[in-house]
Amino acid sequence: MKVDLDYKIFIPFFLFILLFLPSLFEPISYGDECIYLTLGNAFRRGLVFYKDIHDNKPPLLYLTAAIGQGHLFWFRLISLAWNLIHLGIIYELTTKLTKKKWLPVVTGLIFTLTFLIFEGRIANGENFMMMPVSLAVYIFWSNRKNLSTKLLSLIGFLFSISFLFKIPVGFDFAGIMLALFLLNPSFQRLKEILITSASFALPIILSIIYYTLNGAFTPYVRSALMQNIGYLSSWQGSNLGLYIRFGLLIIFAFGLSIGRKKISPPMLFFSLWFIFGLFGALLSGRPYPHYFIEIVPSLAILIALALDKISVKNIALVITAFSLIIISYIHFEFWWYPILPYYQNFTGYIFGGKSKTEFIGYWGERTVESYQLAKKIKRIASPQDRIFVWGEGSCVYALSKRLPPGRYTVNYHIYDFDGYEETARAIAKTKPKVIVKMYNEGENWPKLNQIIASDYYRLQAPELKDRVYVRYKK
Numbered sequence: 001m002k003v004d005l006d007y008k009i010f011i012p013f014f015l016f017i018l019l020f021l022p023s024l025f026e027p028i029s030y031g032d033e034c035i036y037l038t039l040g041n042a043f044r045r046g047l048v049f050y051k052d053i054h055d056n057k058p059p060l061l062y063l064t065a066a067i068g069q070g071h072l073f074w075f076r077l078i079s080l081a082w083n084l085i086h087l088g089i090i091y092e093l094t095t096k097l098t099k100k101k102w103l104p105v106v107t108g109l110i111f112t113l114t115f116l117i118f119e120g121r122i123a124n125g126e127n128f129m130m131m132p133v134s135l136a137v138y139i140f141w142s143n144r145k146n147l148s149t150k151l152l153s154l155i156g157f158l159f160s161i162s163f164l165f166k167i168p169v170g171f172d173f174a175g176i177m178l179a180l181f182l183l184n185p186s187f188q189r190l191k192e193i194l195i196t197s198a199s200f201a202l203p204i205i206l207s208i209i210y211y212t213l214n215g216a217f218t219p220y221v222r223s224a225l226m227q228n229i230g231y232l233s234s235w236q237g238s239n240l241g242l243y244i245r246f247g248l249l250i251i252f253a254f255g256l257s258i259g260r261k262k263i264s265p266p267m268l269f270f271s272l273w274f275i276f277g278l279f280g281a282l283l284s285g286r287p288y289p290h291y292f293i294e295i296v297p298s299l300a301i302l303i304a305l306a307l308d309k310i311s312v313k314n315i316a317l318v319i320t321a322f323s324l325i326i327i328s329y330i331h332f333e334f335w336w337y338p339i340l341p342y343y344q345n346f347t348g349y350i351f352g353g354k355s356k357t358e359f360i361g362y363w364g365e366r367t368v369e370s371y372q373l374a375k376k377i378k379r380i381a382s383p384q385d386r387i388f389v390w391g392e393g394s395c396v397y398a399l400s401k402r403l404p405p406g407r408y409t410v411n412y413h414i415y416d417f418d419g420y421e422e423t424a425r426a427i428a429k430t431k432p433k434v435i436v437k438m439y440n441e442g443e444n445w446p447k448l449n450q451i452i453a454s455d456y457y458r459l460q461a462p463e464l465k466d467r468v469y470v471r472y473k474k
Contacts (some may be wrong), residue, residue, distance in 0.1 A: 009091055011109025016087055019112065023121035024344035027371065028072050030122055034394035037075065039407050040065030041401055051216035054407040057223045058164045059207065061125050070401055079123045086131035087111055090297055093138045097266050097301065098308035108305065110300040119290035119337065125166030126293035133172050134156040134297045152192050156199030165205060168280035168294060173200060175276025178253065179269040179341040182260050230400040241285050249279045263313060266305050273315050274298040278324060287334040291448050373436065373466055374399030380470055388427060390448055391438025405430040405446050411443065418449065427451055429470060439465040
């Protein structure tokens with residue numbers, strides 16, 4: 001990809017780096033990231049995802065955490081580099097789609113601000129899954145008059161990489177395939193879509209084969225692929241809302257299809273990408289701001305297209321897009337994390353004399369306690385020893401770089417999958433050096449109490465609220 005080194009490109013790049021920089025120095029505190037880091041550590045020790053260590057996302061996110069060697073700094077630095085590339089792709093794509101020279105900068109600034117407002121500093125799947133999609137779109141627009149089989153296969157492969165980071169991007173793929181057909185409804189375009197779809201499916205099939213050969217077919221398909229279906233209804237208790245959203249998606253897609261001759265090809269393409277991406281972002285109906293990262297690229301370019309050629313139709317499409325975001329935000333009661341206090345905490349630590357404990361305390365008392373607990377565990381247990389935390393202990397595993405005895409890194413996995421007996425067997429087999437009962441864990445597990453009474457003594461650690469037990473039997 002040829003990059004125009006116009007000095008203006010450095011404006012959004014500099015702002016992105018500046019706003020992202022504090023996240024590289026955050027403490028380990030975000031539960032999902034702790035799970036990713038723990039699974040990354042497990043992979044580096046030869047464990048097989050889903051069979052030996054569990055979570056419900058596709059494998060590339062955990063592999064990326066493994067590349068970061070279990071360190072949050074490196075994991076997020078990879079995310080920073082990844083999304084600077086993404087920003088460059090969006091910038092270059094805007095230069096191909098618009099004539100006004102200042103618009104790529106505007107698009108880059110929109111991308112930067114919305115990305116980081118929507119929790120982009122946290123290394124979630126959305127941070128990684130959208131860059132390959134944007135690259136696929138860039139390749140299409142750069143070669144749309146001469147799409148060879150190799151290019152179509154590359155586009156499908158890039159979408160598959162995105163899918164193997166997180167499942168909802170499959171709806172981006174569906175929307176973009178529909179847009180491609182509507183831009184040129186012909187047998188040739190159907191053939192191109194078939195080639196792209198086949199190359200999209202191939203890496204996914206190969207991943208299933210890989211985990212089958214490693215004895216993990218059932219847990220991989222169930223956890224990374226099929227479990228996400230059950231995940232949809234677990235938040236609101238019913239899939240009715242999902243059906244309504246799907247119906248609205250069909251209505252909007254049908255409306256754009258009917259009016260396609262009155263809309264410019266780029267506006268049609270990116271409008272369809274946006275509404276399918278929004279459906280993917282709202283798939284579970286859960287109020288996590290980082291889900292909106294899925295719509296950041298299409299939204300940024302839609303705005304640029306409308307500003308490049310101001311018309312009633314273009315403005316109406318952008319207003320509709322913003323209206324859908326606002327309605328979704330209000331309806332699902334999306335959470336919002338303070339932005340200014342976050343940066344004030346960082347500058348106070350760097351320049352204002354705030355202590356490290358005070359800095360870490362911004363993320364809550366539990367984060368400070370987890371650091372103290374992990375420090376104690378490192379002194380007791382060797383890196384090869386297993387530990388078990390009864391509670392939401394994923395961050396303790398990540399901080400101490402010790403693995404759980406079985407597949408589960410958090411209590412809610414044990415609850416959801418009735419994993420009590422499986423975990424008890426894993427404790428009996430691996431004989432964890434340390435067992436921790438978190439003081440704020442309300443669930444009582446009698447079997448664990450029996451194990452502790454039989455094989456463990458309580459460590460006297462008055463500085464810790466959590467109860468720490470050390471194994472004394474071999």
